[in-house]
Amino acid sequence: MKASIVSILLGFGMFVAQAQNISYAKQVIAKLCSQDFAGRGYVNEGDKKAANFIREEFTQLKLAPLGERYFQYFGFPVVSYPQRVFFNADGNDLIPGEDFIINPGCPTVSGTFKVIRLDSAMVDNNNEYNKWFKKNLKSYFLIVDALKGKKFVNQERADAILKNQVNAKGLIFDNQERLVWSVAMDFEPFPIIYVKKELLGRLILKVKLNIDATRTVHGTQNVLGFIKGSVQPDSFIVVSAHYDHLGMMGLETIFPGANDNASGIAMMLDLAKHYKENPPLMSVVFIGFAAEEVGLIGSLFFTENPLIPLKKISLVVNLDLMATGDKGLTAVNGTVYPELFNLLQNCNAIGNYLPEVSARGKAMNSDHYHFSEKGIPALFFYLRGEYHQYHDVGDTHKAITLSKYNEAFGLIRDFVNARMKLYN
Ligand SMILES: [Zn+2]
Structure with a gap:
């Protein structure tokens, strides 16, 4: 042969x-x-x-x-996103594609939103958890450190938060090593944004978003x-x-x-x-x-x-x-x-x-x-x-x-x- x-x-x-x-x-x-x-x-x-x-x-x-x-x-x-994809954190514009990307199925979102940075106490301490997640979070984006976001004692609770079962306006995963995009056939149920390493300070207070999505x-x-x-x-x-x-x-x-x-x-x-x-x-x-x-x-x-x-x-x-x-x-x-x-x-x-x-x-x-x-x-x-x-x-x-x-x-x-x- x-x-x-x-x-x-x-x-x-x-x-x-x-x-x-x-x-x-x-x-x-x-x-x-x-x-x-x-x-x-x-x-x-x-x-x-x-x-x-x-x-x-x-x-x-x-x-x-x-x-x-x-x-x-x-x-x-x-x-698709033929119009605006704009993201500003505490007065600083981030560059789309270089500083951040949106989830490929991110729905339209427009406005200024308060933010909460997720920390381990908020997940694992019952008082903290109840303080944050029993209230209406519709005007909040939840910021999750992509590097640390998956290490919690109460992993079940953390998973529910990361799926946004707490009904926040949306999620921001920061501290991303790489920004990798793709294409979606349908919308996610809520906006998700990925931000590159060390671009958002620990003490970030608010974000302004204008994302125009079409399907x-x-x-x-x-x-x-x-x-x-x-x-x-x-x-x-x-x-x-x-x-x-x-x-x-x-x-x-x-x-x-x-x-x-x-x-x-x-x-x-x-x-x-x-x-x-x-x-x-x-x-x-x-x-x-x-x-x-x-x-x-x-x-x-x-x-x-x-x-x-x-x-x-x-x-x-x-x-x-x-x-x-x-x-x-x-x-x-x-x-x-x-x-x-x-x-x-x-x-x-x-x-x-x-x-x-x-x-x-x-x-x-x-x-x-x-x-x-x-x-x-x-x-x-x-x-x-x-x-x-x-x-x-x-x-x-x-x-x-x-x-x-x-x-x-x-x-x-x-x-x-x-x-x-x-x-x-
Ligand atoms: Zn290919």
Whole structure:
């Protein structure tokens, strides 16, 4: 088995031109992360602009369209913040995204509120507890130290307070190490705000908040095109990446999502360019998924409304977080498909691409998931390295290095080629 793979790969190595194009990838990432695309979410039509851009690239590459002119439409409810997200503590404005973030399902809230800082006496001392929590707290925000907030003697009581069963106006978790945002489909029952380390003093007295939340049914689209296989046109390899990100939190704060996942879209488009120039043996379908961050909705919709027969898909390669690679690549579902993972490792060894290729089990953490749940071999590849910007305002196209982009491209191309060859 191994030997035959080796000879196949050596054969490819000799004849396939190196076609990865890191400068093209950088252009794509810069474009997708630009202000105009508004974080590819639910403010200023960010995700629509990104979908149009990918469709334009597919058109330029002359990929064959799937769906309606490359689009597959669907909709879902989503909470967004196209207007004010303002937070002032004792007269000091905090910077959204840098000093604080709101819970992604934070409902509208406006006004000035008194605050109480939760301490252990308030939870564990009965007199203190009764003094604070038997009164009406509707005009109060409760401040909880995120580092200390979970260490109480009466943990049951503490849990009830942290779920706001005491009916305060809302909760503020301060002393956060990192501010990590996401997207919600529905509102939380009360406002929750997260504040970075040491920004609120111990003796804070009041907060002023203006947060305008909306919830709408949002129409969006997966973007799909394909290149017909030269030998087995009715068998398919899917190369996917999600193009959506978190959008904006208020009028100015953009989450650019360079690593997550402009980098994956760039590599997917680069692979499409490559296979246009080097016609594949099987048909290769390229899918830019929408609505991944809100709960893998684009890929769920596609697997339930497939535009190609699911049974004819021999492999899904899903790319998400492709901007690093100094520490190697992880294949989610690698332990579920040991033969595929072996093939991947062999490709890496022969091409001498990345320092490590490791396998993980099943995880519902990107768009491969709904494919493998339906019995289609699907792997999710992400690159690992010293890069800690994740779901935050710092994940910008300037922050990423694409340090192992060429190597990762070579590995994925060889792996897809080897898989197609083995199927013959
Ligand atoms: Zn992602």
